[in-house]
Amino acid sequence: MFDLLREIAQSMKHNKLRTSLTGFAVAWGIFMLIVLLGMSKGILNSFNSSMMSQSSNYLLVWGGRTEKAYKGYKEGRSIDLKQGDIDAIDASNTDGVAATTPVKRSSAQLAISTSKDYISGSYSGVYPDMQTIDGIKMIAGRFINQSDINNRRKVMSINKNNAEVLFDSVASAVGQYVKCNGLTFTIIGVYDSEWRSDIYIPYTTARMLASDDNNIDQLTVSLKNINSIEAGERVESDVRLTLAQSRGFDPEDKSAVWIWNRFTQHLQTSEGLNFLNIAIWVIGIFTMLSGIVGVSNIMFVSVKERTHEIGIRRAIGAKPRNILAQIIVESVLLTALFGYIGIFMGILVDEGLGMAFAGQEWIKDPAVDLSIAVQVTIVLITAGALAGIFPAFKALKIKPVEALRTE
Amino acid sequence: MSKIISLKDVNKTYTGVVPLHVLKGINLEIEKGELVSIMGASGSGKSTLLNILGILDNYDSGEYELDGQIIKNLSENKAAELRNRMIGFVFQSFNLINYKNAVENVALPLFYQGISRKKRNALAMEQLDRMGLADRAHHLPGELSGGQKQRVAIARALITNPSIILADEPTGALDSKTSKDVMQIMRNLNEEGMTIVIVTHDPGVGEQTNRIIRISDGVITA
Numbered sequence: 001m002f003d004l005l006r007e008i009a010q011s012m013k014h015n016k017l018r019t020s021l022t023g024f025a026v027a028w029g030i031f032m033l034i035v036l037l038g039m040s041k042g043i044l045n046s047f048n049s050s051m052m053s054q055s056s057n058y059l060l061v062w063g064g065r066t067e068k069a070y071k072g073y074k075e076g077r078s079i080d081l082k083q084g085d086i087d088a089i090d091a092s093n094t095d096g097v098a099a100t101t102p103v104k105r106s107s108a109q110l111a112i113s114t115s116k117d118y119i120s121g122s123y124s125g126v127y128p129d130m131q132t133i134d135g136i137k138m139i140a141g142r143f144i145n146q147s148d149i150n151n152r153r154k155v156m157s158i159n160k161n162n163a164e165v166l167f168d169s170v171a172s173a174v175g176q177y178v179k180c181n182g183l184t185f186t187i188i189g190v191y192d193s194e195w196r197s198d199i200y201i202p203y204t205t206a207r208m209l210a211s212d213d214n215n216i217d218q219l220t221v222s223l224k225n226i227n228s229i230e231a232g233e234r235v236e237s238d239v240r241l242t243l244a245q246s247r248g249f250d251p252e253d254k255s256a257v258w259i260w261n262r263f264t265q266h267l268q269t270s271e272g273l274n275f276l277n278i279a280i281w282v283i284g285i286f287t288m289l290s291g292i293v294g295v296s297n298i299m300f301v302s303v304k305e306r307t308h309e310i311g312i313r314r315a316i317g318a319k320p321r322n323i324l325a326q327i328i329v330e331s332v333l334l335t336a337l338f339g340y341i342g343i344f345m346g347i348l349v350d351e352g353l354g355m356a357f358a359g360q361e362w363i364k365d366p367a368v369d370l371s372i373a374v375q376v377t378i379v380l381i382t383a384g385a386l387a388g389i390f391p392a393f394k395a396l397k398i399k400p401v402e403a404l405r406t407e
Numbered sequence: 408m409s410k411i412i413s414l415k416d417v418n419k420t421y422t423g424v425v426p427l428h429v430l431k432g433i434n435l436e437i438e439k440g441e442l443v444s445i446m447g448a449s450g451s452g453k454s455t456l457l458n459i460l461g462i463l464d465n466y467d468s469g470e471y472e473l474d475g476q477i478i479k480n481l482s483e484n485k486a487a488e489l490r491n492r493m494i495g496f497v498f499q500s501f502n503l504i505n506y507k508n509a510v511e512n513v514a515l516p517l518f519y520q521g522i523s524r525k526k527r528n529a530l531a532m533e534q535l536d537r538m539g540l541a542d543r544a545h546h547l548p549g550e551l552s553g554g555q556k557q558r559v560a561i562a563r564a565l566i567t568n569p570s571i572i573l574a575d576e577p578t579g580a581l582d583s584k585t586s587k588d589v590m591q592i593m594r595n596l597n598e599e600g601m602t603i604v605i606v607t608h609d610p611g612v613g614e615q616t617n618r619i620i621r622i623s624d625g626v627i628t629a
Binding site: 003006007010011013014308309312313314315316317318319320321322399400401403404 | 454457458461463464483484486487488490491492496498502504506507515516518519520524563567575
């Protein structure tokens, strides 16, 4: 094998210009493929860091207003979620629902202030499980815990940007006090999020602030045993049916309660991203195809030019498979060598783009990873072998008698 | 003396719009250690006979036996292997590979035997030395004179220790002085016991062989 490589290196060196021109076409094709894949990866990363960082196995439910008359009720009646809906959903959907957890928000914008500055916003009264649901990463202190819930503590978790406004630094925020709605809250934790700015307080505290009414602003229904879009949609309509029965509205009335199905949306978005990925592969491979046709063409020319040489080799004892191997391996090496030059350049450009677009929302860390490099290697070797096959069979037709022909 | 080449009633027709019966029942025997020339005008069937002797082409009927081996209906692989081991070719236009240096050219037949680079280059150096070209071993063919090129080609023909040397107009591209040198090498090799068949139309070359086989219009005349 090493000898074969040496033979091929010699014949490639013999035709430097031809080798490098062909190589450029291949390198260019693979370069485009890598840059495109890098960009798509960047878009994918951007999706992942926003939408996809939240757990996807949830339905979010909000109250709405009926659009259809039902059992003597007129349309236009507003449906508010109530405390009792939690147990109703849990009890009648044991197959698909793992747990239901409520969120209670302040009805108006509030000022939250320290001696340094103030922010305005509304709080969200939540249970500890909201940390997983919203994908909250704490950078200081902790999230709301069960003890906060049990004791209706006046504690608060805020995001990094708000912490920086209200206090000198994130590190110094934990344990400090803020004023909100005439009450004093203790900051128990600061979290990092690029786009979420919720102010979290214990659910029970939020309820107490609302004079213990039974209204709920949002229900988060966590799902289990769900693995297809159909199953996700079925649970969604089951939950709607449960609420329709207990609250008396038409189960077909989509605006009576609003349900955001994160699960099916997640699947659809991933399908969309997969499609993007496939589209880029298709574009990239077609770009590369021109390079491959170039290699094939050049191998044809090379075989033609070397007719006499191949005849000599055959006359002095080269078997057909020796000739076949030489042409195909030469084609694969040519494709792979310049392919890797293309990959290298593509990665450089991707890195450059990554730096140029740093901080932009639509693209994040455009770069190809190892698995793509492996996939591209397989593509390159296949492509090289394909490009070499037809010229190689042409070379096989050269008879050893060619050696006797005088040049 | 044992027969090394034996042709019995060998016929060859080239098919085409007008079929061409080129060899019309060739009977030929060459003993081991002979130095013979095959002479004939162009179109006499001389080249076709050379192709068949060199296992470069098939024949239609008859029988060809080379060094005890019947050469008939061989697969491409078998033919390549027999050419490699039994026949040393010397061509009119040398047929060296122009991007390989002298040693690599001489060693090439051994490459197809799967012999290691180190070993085959050592054997190639021996043959070049025998041809008096040890100092030209790393020159490319383009840097060698015609006579030197033909000596490299002869070294290549000898490296597999073949049963016969088959030379096709070995002096055709050389001036008279170098032609003489090359023929001298052929005669020396023959004296060492090598069987040599030279195909030529040059009477001067034919005279220097021990037997002349004349072919005319597809049959052997003398």
